[in-house]
Amino acid sequence: MTASRHPAPAKAKAALPDARPSGPGRPKDMGKRAAILEAAKRMFTLHGYEGSSMDQIAAEAGVSKLTVYSHFGDKETLFAAAVESHCETSLPPSLFEPAPEVPLRERLLDIARAFYAMVTDPEAVAGHRMLCTPQVAATALPKLFWEAGPVRVQGDFAALLARRIAAGELDIPDVPRAAGQFFALVKGEPHARLVFGGPAPSPEEVEAHLAASVDLFLRAYGTAPAAKKRGAGR
Structure with missing residues (x-):
């Protein structure tokens, strides 16, 4: 994953339904979490950290930005989770x-x-x-x-x-x-x-x-x- 500063165009995909944030006690959709991680790995690899926005990652994953934030909180947390996931795969x-x-x-x-x-x-x-x-x-x-x-x-x-x-x-x-x-x-x-x-x-x-x-x-x-x-x- 690189840290390029060149922004990438968002990839248009329809958001999956039920994009509300998971409240206390409400289980998160692990399928959506996996999709977000895979999208983040692709985006960070292709366009770097600065060149990948949460909006673009959400579009790539086919979910809403609210769903991304409900799973990972912020972009730094998502980046760290993507790195960890990549290492666990390799x-x-x-x-x-x-x-x-x-x-x-x-x-x-x-x-x-x-x-x-x-x-x-x-x-x-x-x-x-x-x-x-x-x-x-x-x-x-x-x-x-x-x-x-x-x-x-x-x-x-x-x-x-x-x-x-x-x-x-x-x-x-x-x-x-x-x-x-x-x-x-x-x-x-x-x-x-x-x-x-x-x-x-x-x-x-x-x-x-x-x-x-x-x-x-x-x-x-x-x-x-x-x-x-x-x-x-x-």
């Missing part, structure tokens, strides 16, 4: 479930592949660049994005690491720090090259990079002799 909760039957290296590779695919998507790269521009960096948007996206993902991953520590597979003195290190390794040079306009690596290069990143992480924190040996042999 990195589903099942990836962070205990699943002791799944070998640790295999689970870390699965997470690394999903995360790398998410952050190297062309729209994600464009959004990264936009969040770093002086006009956007001075706003609340980068903090909203950080808390709704990376902080939540790292928290889920830290919980997974804690469970694997309890199982004796990892030895990590500072779990939050290790979680951040893992995702920094996964992004690595390939992501930086994309951000600065360099060529995309081949699928084979990506897979080699992700495997090396996971093995380095396991060499630092894994307790299994195989992890230490694999890391030392690269």
Whole structure:
């Protein structure tokens, strides 16, 4: 999702009926909530935060603006919810479930592949660049994005690491720090090259990079002799 300042024309769609705000005790329509989130993700991705109004998002979702506000309160809350929803779609909760039957290296590779695919998507790269521009960096948007996206993902991953520590597979003195290190390794040079306009690596290069990143992480924190040996042999 980007933060472009160019407004986009509203997409004309008929509002769905029953657009009254949900009062206390009245259950919200989860179908409408999902439609609003999907519309927000599309609009923020195509036109950025400043270029997407609540009216336009409501029209895209086929609901009234009042319905959008009844579900999300304000545009910042909607943006944060859209970022969170995007992360959950790209990195589903099942990836962070205990699943002791799944070998640790295999689970870390699965997470690394999903995360790398998410952050190297062309729209994600464009959004990264936009969040770093002086006009956007001075706003609340980068903090909203950080808390709704990376902080939540790292928290889920830290919980997974804690469970694997309890199982004796990892030895990590500072779990939050290790979680951040893992995702920094996964992004690595390939992501930086994309951000600065360099060529995309081949699928084979990506897979080699992700495997090396996971093995380095396991060499630092894994307790299994195989992890230490694999890391030392690269």
